[in-house]
Amino acid sequence: MSKSLLSAGSTQVDPHGTARPVRRRKPLSVRAYKWFRVGALTVVVLALLAPLAWLFASSLKTNVDIYDATKTIVFTPTLENYVNVITRNNYFVYIFNSFWVAFVSTVLSLVLGVPAAYAMSRFTMQRSALVVLMARVIPGISLLVPWYYVFSNMRMVGGFTVLILSHMFVALPLIVYIMMSYFDSMPLELEESAQVDGLTPIGAFQKITLPLSVGGMATAGILAFIFSWNNFMFALVLSGAHTKTLPVAIFDFVSYASIDWGGLMAAATVVTVPIMVIALFTQKYIVSGMTAGATKG
Incomplete structure:
Protein backbone atom coordinates (compact mmCIF):
# COMPACT_ATOMS: atom_id res chain seq x y z
CA MET A 1 0.00 0.00 0.00
CA SER A 2 1.27 3.48 -0.87
CA LYS A 3 2.08 5.89 1.95
CA SER A 4 -0.27 8.44 0.47
CA LEU A 5 -3.92 8.48 1.56
CA LEU A 6 -6.20 6.32 -0.55
CA SER A 7 -9.67 7.46 -1.42
CA ALA A 8 -12.52 5.01 -0.78
CA GLY A 9 -15.90 6.56 -1.62
CA SER A 10 -16.72 9.17 1.01
CA THR A 11 -13.85 8.12 3.30
CA GLN A 12 -10.08 8.00 3.14
CA VAL A 13 -7.86 5.15 4.37
CA ASP A 14 -4.52 6.05 5.93
CA PRO A 15 -1.45 3.73 5.90
CA HIS A 16 -2.57 2.20 9.21
CA GLY A 17 -5.90 1.09 7.75
CA THR A 18 -8.04 3.67 9.62
CA ALA A 19 -10.95 5.13 7.62
CA ARG A 20 -11.50 8.88 7.94
CA PRO A 21 -14.33 10.96 6.40
CA VAL A 22 -13.42 13.24 3.52
CA ARG A 23 -13.95 16.97 4.12
CA ARG A 24 -15.49 18.33 0.97
CA ARG A 25 -15.07 22.02 0.21
CA LYS A 26 -18.22 23.91 -0.59
CA PRO A 27 -18.63 25.06 -4.19
CA LEU A 28 -17.24 28.45 -5.05
CA SER A 29 -20.72 29.85 -5.78
CA VAL A 30 -21.95 28.88 -2.31
CA ARG A 31 -18.95 30.45 -0.59
CA ALA A 32 -19.24 33.59 -2.71
CA TYR A 33 -22.92 33.95 -1.81
CA LYS A 34 -22.10 33.51 1.88
CA TRP A 35 -19.49 36.27 1.81
CA PHE A 36 -21.78 38.51 -0.23
CA ARG A 37 -24.56 38.03 2.32
CA VAL A 38 -22.24 38.83 5.23
CA GLY A 39 -20.91 41.91 3.45
CA ALA A 40 -24.38 43.17 2.52
CA LEU A 41 -25.64 42.64 6.08
CA THR A 42 -22.63 44.51 7.47
CA VAL A 43 -23.23 47.45 5.14
CA VAL A 44 -26.92 47.64 6.10
CA VAL A 45 -26.21 47.45 9.84
CA LEU A 46 -23.52 50.14 9.63
CA ALA A 47 -25.81 52.36 7.55
CA LEU A 48 -28.53 52.07 10.21
CA LEU A 49 -26.30 52.41 13.27
CA ALA A 50 -23.98 55.16 12.02
CA PRO A 51 -26.58 57.98 12.29
CA LEU A 52 -27.56 56.82 15.78
CA ALA A 53 -23.92 56.70 16.88
CA TRP A 54 -23.31 60.16 15.43
CA LEU A 55 -26.47 61.44 17.17
CA PHE A 56 -25.40 60.13 20.57
CA ALA A 57 -21.81 61.32 20.17
CA SER A 58 -22.95 64.81 19.16
CA SER A 59 -25.23 65.00 22.19
CA LEU A 60 -22.09 64.71 24.37
CA LYS A 61 -20.28 67.57 22.60
CA THR A 62 -20.41 71.32 22.88
CA ASN A 63 -21.50 73.33 19.86
CA VAL A 64 -17.87 74.29 19.27
CA ASP A 65 -16.79 70.63 19.22
CA ILE A 66 -19.63 69.71 16.85
CA TYR A 67 -18.36 72.21 14.27
CA ASP A 68 -14.74 71.08 14.77
CA ALA A 69 -13.96 68.28 12.28
CA THR A 70 -10.84 67.27 14.22
CA LYS A 71 -13.03 66.25 17.19
CA THR A 72 -15.35 63.97 15.28
CA ILE A 73 -14.14 60.90 17.17
CA VAL A 74 -11.80 62.11 19.92
CA PHE A 75 -13.41 64.74 22.16
CA THR A 76 -14.10 65.55 25.80
CA PRO A 77 -17.68 64.42 26.60
CA THR A 78 -20.02 66.66 28.56
CA LEU A 79 -23.50 66.19 30.01
Missing part, protein backbone atom coordinates in the same frame (compact mmCIF):
# COMPACT_ATOMS: atom_id res chain seq x y z
CA GLU A 80 -24.36 69.88 29.81
CA ASN A 81 -26.73 69.31 26.90
CA TYR A 82 -28.75 66.73 28.82
CA VAL A 83 -28.87 68.96 31.89
CA ASN A 84 -30.13 71.78 29.70
CA VAL A 85 -32.78 69.56 28.07
CA ILE A 86 -34.12 67.75 31.12
CA THR A 87 -33.93 70.36 33.88
CA ARG A 88 -33.92 73.81 32.33
CA ASN A 89 -36.38 73.17 29.49
CA ASN A 90 -38.85 71.19 31.58
CA TYR A 91 -38.71 68.16 29.30
CA PHE A 92 -40.30 65.85 31.84
CA VAL A 93 -43.60 67.59 31.11
CA TYR A 94 -43.16 67.04 27.37
CA ILE A 95 -42.26 63.38 27.97
CA PHE A 96 -45.46 62.93 29.96
CA ASN A 97 -47.51 64.69 27.26
CA SER A 98 -46.10 62.44 24.53
CA PHE A 99 -46.64 59.31 26.60
CA TRP A 100 -50.18 60.26 27.55
CA VAL A 101 -51.28 61.10 24.00
CA ALA A 102 -49.62 57.96 22.56
CA PHE A 103 -50.98 55.67 25.27
CA VAL A 104 -54.59 56.90 25.20
CA SER A 105 -54.79 57.05 21.39
CA THR A 106 -53.35 53.53 21.12
CA VAL A 107 -55.69 52.04 23.73
CA LEU A 108 -58.78 53.65 22.22
CA SER A 109 -57.73 52.57 18.73
CA LEU A 110 -57.30 48.99 19.94
CA VAL A 111 -60.69 49.00 21.68
CA LEU A 112 -62.41 50.18 18.51
CA GLY A 113 -60.17 48.61 15.87
CA VAL A 114 -59.92 44.99 17.04
CA PRO A 115 -63.70 44.26 16.99
CA ALA A 116 -64.00 46.15 13.69
CA ALA A 117 -61.19 44.10 12.14
CA TYR A 118 -62.80 40.88 13.40
CA ALA A 119 -66.15 41.80 11.85
CA MET A 120 -64.56 42.73 8.52
CA SER A 121 -62.55 39.50 8.48
CA ARG A 122 -65.30 37.07 9.44
CA PHE A 123 -68.18 38.68 7.51
CA THR A 124 -66.15 39.67 4.41
CA MET A 125 -67.07 43.35 4.58
CA GLN A 126 -65.09 44.34 1.52
CA ARG A 127 -66.47 47.87 1.21
CA SER A 128 -65.61 48.66 4.82
CA ALA A 129 -62.14 47.20 4.30
CA LEU A 130 -61.75 49.42 1.23
CA VAL A 131 -62.65 52.49 3.32
CA VAL A 132 -60.02 51.50 5.89
CA LEU A 133 -57.44 51.09 3.15
CA MET A 134 -58.31 54.54 1.74
CA ALA A 135 -57.88 56.04 5.22
CA ARG A 136 -54.43 54.46 5.33
CA VAL A 137 -53.52 55.98 1.97
CA ILE A 138 -54.83 59.52 2.53
CA PRO A 139 -51.94 61.76 3.72
CA GLY A 140 -52.64 63.25 7.11
CA ILE A 141 -51.40 66.69 6.09
CA SER A 142 -54.38 67.06 3.73
CA LEU A 143 -56.69 66.98 6.76
CA LEU A 144 -54.85 69.43 8.98
CA VAL A 145 -56.58 72.54 7.68
CA PRO A 146 -60.13 71.09 7.99
CA TRP A 147 -59.27 69.69 11.41
CA TYR A 148 -57.93 73.00 12.62
CA TYR A 149 -60.98 74.87 11.33
CA VAL A 150 -63.46 72.46 12.91
CA PHE A 151 -61.68 72.03 16.23
CA SER A 152 -60.93 75.75 16.58
CA ASN A 153 -64.65 76.50 16.20
CA MET A 154 -65.30 73.89 18.87
CA ARG A 155 -62.62 75.53 21.09
CA MET A 156 -60.68 72.27 21.31
CA VAL A 157 -57.36 73.30 19.76
CA GLY A 158 -54.56 73.16 22.31
CA GLY A 159 -56.06 70.33 24.39
CA PHE A 160 -55.23 66.65 24.72
CA THR A 161 -58.54 65.57 23.20
CA VAL A 162 -57.82 66.98 19.75
CA LEU A 163 -54.33 65.45 19.74
CA ILE A 164 -55.66 62.02 20.70
CA LEU A 165 -58.39 62.16 18.04
CA SER A 166 -55.95 63.25 15.33
CA HIS A 167 -53.52 60.46 16.21
CA MET A 168 -56.35 57.94 16.19
CA PHE A 169 -57.08 58.84 12.57
CA VAL A 170 -53.82 57.13 11.59
CA ALA A 171 -53.58 54.56 14.42
CA LEU A 172 -57.09 53.13 13.95
CA PRO A 173 -56.76 52.18 10.24
CA LEU A 174 -53.30 50.78 10.95
CA ILE A 175 -54.63 48.55 13.72
CA VAL A 176 -57.63 47.43 11.65
CA TYR A 177 -55.43 46.62 8.67
CA ILE A 178 -52.98 44.52 10.73
CA MET A 179 -55.66 42.71 12.72
CA MET A 180 -57.68 41.83 9.62
CA SER A 181 -54.70 39.88 8.27
CA TYR A 182 -54.21 38.29 11.68
CA PHE A 183 -57.83 37.15 11.96
CA ASP A 184 -57.77 35.88 8.37
CA SER A 185 -54.91 33.54 9.29
CA MET A 186 -56.80 32.03 12.25
CA PRO A 187 -58.87 28.90 11.45
CA LEU A 188 -62.62 29.41 11.65
CA GLU A 189 -63.04 25.87 12.99
CA LEU A 190 -61.88 27.01 16.46
CA GLU A 191 -64.82 29.37 16.80
CA GLU A 192 -67.24 26.85 15.32
CA SER A 193 -66.13 24.25 17.87
CA ALA A 194 -66.62 26.76 20.68
CA GLN A 195 -70.12 27.53 19.46
CA VAL A 196 -70.93 23.83 19.32
CA ASP A 197 -69.89 23.63 22.97
CA GLY A 198 -72.45 26.29 23.83
CA LEU A 199 -70.71 29.63 23.40
CA THR A 200 -72.33 32.48 21.50
CA PRO A 201 -70.43 34.09 18.60
CA ILE A 202 -69.48 36.97 20.88
CA GLY A 203 -68.41 34.53 23.60
CA ALA A 204 -66.28 32.60 21.12
CA PHE A 205 -64.62 35.84 20.08
CA GLN A 206 -63.94 36.86 23.68
CA LYS A 207 -62.74 33.50 25.01
CA ILE A 208 -61.13 31.89 21.96
CA THR A 209 -60.19 34.35 19.24
CA LEU A 210 -59.19 37.31 21.38
CA PRO A 211 -56.67 35.45 23.59
CA LEU A 212 -55.09 33.88 20.49
CA SER A 213 -54.66 37.29 18.83
CA VAL A 214 -52.50 38.83 21.57
CA GLY A 215 -49.46 38.80 19.27
CA GLY A 216 -51.29 40.72 16.57
CA MET A 217 -52.69 43.24 19.04
CA ALA A 218 -49.21 43.75 20.51
CA THR A 219 -47.82 44.38 17.04
CA ALA A 220 -50.56 46.83 16.09
CA GLY A 221 -50.40 48.60 19.44
CA ILE A 222 -46.62 48.98 19.34
CA LEU A 223 -46.65 50.41 15.82
CA ALA A 224 -49.49 52.79 16.68
CA PHE A 225 -47.66 53.92 19.83
CA ILE A 226 -44.45 54.53 17.89
CA PHE A 227 -46.29 56.59 15.30
CA SER A 228 -47.95 58.73 17.96
CA TRP A 229 -44.72 59.17 19.91
CA ASN A 230 -42.83 60.36 16.83
CA ASN A 231 -45.61 62.46 15.30
CA PHE A 232 -44.61 66.06 14.72
CA MET A 233 -47.03 67.48 12.18
CA PHE A 234 -50.32 67.03 14.06
CA ALA A 235 -48.87 68.15 17.38
CA LEU A 236 -47.25 71.25 15.84
CA VAL A 237 -50.59 72.55 14.56
CA LEU A 238 -53.06 71.28 17.16
CA SER A 239 -51.15 71.34 20.47
CA GLY A 240 -50.87 74.20 22.92
CA ALA A 241 -48.32 75.50 25.37
CA HIS A 242 -49.34 72.99 28.05
CA THR A 243 -49.89 70.01 25.70
CA LYS A 244 -46.71 70.28 23.64
CA THR A 245 -45.17 66.88 22.87
CA LEU A 246 -41.51 65.94 22.58
CA PRO A 247 -41.12 66.26 18.79
CA VAL A 248 -42.55 69.79 18.92
CA ALA A 249 -40.40 70.67 21.93
CA ILE A 250 -37.29 69.66 19.98
CA PHE A 251 -38.17 72.30 17.42
CA ASP A 252 -37.55 74.97 20.09
CA PHE A 253 -33.80 74.44 19.68
CA VAL A 254 -34.05 75.81 16.14
CA SER A 255 -34.20 79.62 16.07
CA TYR A 256 -34.15 82.18 13.29
CA ALA A 257 -30.49 83.11 13.79
CA SER A 258 -28.87 79.88 15.01
CA ILE A 259 -29.35 76.24 15.94
CA ASP A 260 -28.35 74.73 19.27
CA TRP A 261 -26.99 71.50 17.82
CA GLY A 262 -25.88 70.05 21.15
CA GLY A 263 -29.28 70.55 22.76
CA LEU A 264 -31.01 69.37 19.62
CA MET A 265 -29.02 66.12 19.57
CA ALA A 266 -29.61 65.52 23.29
CA ALA A 267 -33.34 66.11 22.90
CA ALA A 268 -33.46 63.78 19.88
CA THR A 269 -31.69 61.12 21.94
CA VAL A 270 -34.27 61.51 24.70
CA VAL A 271 -37.01 60.93 22.11
CA THR A 272 -35.28 57.98 20.44
CA VAL A 273 -34.11 55.88 23.39
CA PRO A 274 -37.55 54.95 24.85
CA ILE A 275 -38.81 53.76 21.46
CA MET A 276 -35.65 51.73 20.87
CA VAL A 277 -36.02 50.06 24.27
CA ILE A 278 -39.69 49.25 23.60
CA ALA A 279 -38.87 47.81 20.18
CA LEU A 280 -35.98 45.76 21.63
CA PHE A 281 -38.08 44.06 24.29
CA THR A 282 -41.15 43.56 22.11
CA GLN A 283 -39.51 42.48 18.87
CA LYS A 284 -40.88 38.93 19.12
CA TYR A 285 -44.44 40.27 19.12
CA ILE A 286 -43.67 42.50 16.15
CA VAL A 287 -42.22 39.61 14.15
CA SER A 288 -45.05 37.20 15.03
CA GLY A 289 -47.70 39.76 14.24
CA MET A 290 -46.11 40.93 10.98
CA THR A 291 -45.86 37.36 9.69
CA ALA A 292 -49.48 36.55 10.57
CA GLY A 293 -51.31 35.52 7.45
CA ALA A 294 -48.14 34.67 5.53
CA THR A 295 -48.99 30.96 5.60
CA LYS A 296 -52.66 31.37 4.86
CA GLY A 297 -53.72 28.77 2.30
